Amino acid sequence: MGQGTKQRQWVKPASAPNSEINVTPLVDVVLVLLIIFMVVTPLLEKDILVRVPETEVENEPPPEPDAQQIIVQVDKDGTYSINTEQIAAADYVTRLKRMLNAKKPDEKVVFFMADDAANYGKLVVALDGARAAGAKILGMATELPPNAVIPGALPTTPEGAPPAPAPTP
Structure with missing residues (x-):
């Protein structure tokens, strides 16, 4: 072999490649x-x-509702009623203020009843108006008191007969 020739050396792997996971x-x-x-x-x-x-x-049971309570109803079309008397939205606060001024300071309570389909914003306006009119306590009623008159319905006496007409002032 001559001096100018180079030999190539191949390195052979000693074993096959390891394909297992190191645990x-x-x-x-x-x-x-x-x-x-x-x-x-x-x-x-x-x-x-x-x-x-x-x-x-x-x-002790809660006090019985009386006829002097103020109940504000908000109908589904957004009309206000104070004790079953429909009131225009512009007159609501002034009428409520007049009714509350006639009461003692600790009796300025207003109850609210809203129809299920009523606009929530109208109820909030009614609550704010009652507070502006001077109401000290605001309450939410889910049922009408037994002595309340529902507009459009004929009130009846306990025997079931329609009552005599009320005297007009």
């Missing part, structure tokens, strides 16, 4: 996660202290 780092990561969860889990179960208000039981 050791995977086990290390899983064990670290297990330790983290074991430390965090007791912290998640810690109770939060909450102060709950005490309940009061009332033994």
Whole structure:
């Protein structure tokens, strides 16, 4: 062999390529996660202290509704009624103010009844108007009191007969 010739050497791999997953780092990561969860889990179960208000039981029934209560109704078309008398929206506050000025300061209570299909904005305007008229307590009624007169319905006496016509002033 001459001096100018170079020999090429080929390196043969000693074994076939390894195509298996190395499990050791995977086990290390899983064990670290297990330790983290074991430390965090007791912290998640810690109770939060909450102060709950005490309940009061009332033994006396609520007072009976009287004819002097002010009940504002909001119909589905947005009209206002004070004690079953329809009022224009422009006159609502002034009429309510007149009615509330005749009452004692601790009796300025206004109840509201709104039709299920009534506009919520109209009810809010009625509530704001009652507060502007001087109402101290605003209440929401879900049912008419037993002595209330429903517009358009004929009131009846307990026996079922229509009552005698009311005297006109």
